[in-house]
Amino acid sequence: MLGIAPLTGDTSVAPTLSVVAASQLLYGGAMGIEDANDISYRQAVAPDAIQGRMNATIRTVNRAVFFVGALAAGVLMTILGFAQTLVVGAVVFAVAAVVIVVSPLRTARHDDVAEVE
Secondary structure (H helix, E strand, O other): OOOOOOOOOOOOHHHHHHHHHHHHHHHHHHHHHHHHHHHHHHHHHOOHHHHHHHHHHHHHHHHHHHHHHHHHHHHHHHHOOHHHHHHHHHHHHHHHHHHHHHOHHHHOOHHHOOOOO
């Protein structure tokens, strides 16, 4: 969102702070909605015996993606510049959205999972 309201020597802090605050609020709300669905589904389909390992694996991969993403963004900004890196990020998120839209995950239901005892 800083691409919409960048902070430069000619701008004041108020518009940039407003855009960033609104973006963070929207992001936080979306995470709250997504996390409840994501975690509930994983807990429903995974056997009780592997719940801890599954959660630890998901959290480890999640943190690793943050690290790799931050490193890649820094490298891309050094090589390509700010605007081009934002475009690359937007394309990556668009591809991720398309993968979710066409995957069977959207129509998956708890009844689809075979009972594991």
